[in-house]
Amino acid sequence: MGYLALSIGGLFFVAFLVVILDSFFLHIGAKLAGVNRASFGKAVKASIACALSTLLLAILFSWIPIAGTAAGFLIGLGLTILVLQASYSTSFGKAFLLWIFNVVAQIIAVVLGAVLFSSVLAFFS
Numbered sequence: 001m002g003y004l005a006l007s008i009g010g011l012f013f014v015a016f017l018v019v020i021l022d023s024f025f026l027h028i029g030a031k032l033a034g035v036n037r038a039s040f041g042k043a044v045k046a047s048i049a050c051a052l053s054t055l056l057l058a059i060l061f062s063w064i065p066i067a068g069t070a071a072g073f074l075i076g077l078g079l080t081i082l083v084l085q086a087s088y089s090t091s092f093g094k095a096f097l098l099w100i101f102n103v104v105a106q107i108i109a110v111v112l113g114a115v116l117f118s119s120v121l122a123f124f125s
Contacts, residue, residue: 035088
């Protein structure tokens, strides 16, 4: 198997891992925050929507030197909270609490994915 195929497979694995972990944490966060009609399906949809919006903003603002990173982060933060607020039909405060769970899940997933991916690359090299 070539390195490109291995890299693409690893990328999809990390993306899948991020969505599953993020959905799990969002679902727990929604239950803890007392969000009405919180379900794992809504968590999966919100997780995918947040990840895509963050990715698109990162790509868009990465072209602007220095200020682009800060602007991308702030706009991404606001957009992610709005996505969570709309997905769960909840208040800004509860959506902000869900965003905190979202960040924790993404950090855990990325670290776990990087460790797994680097160990797979080390194994095949």
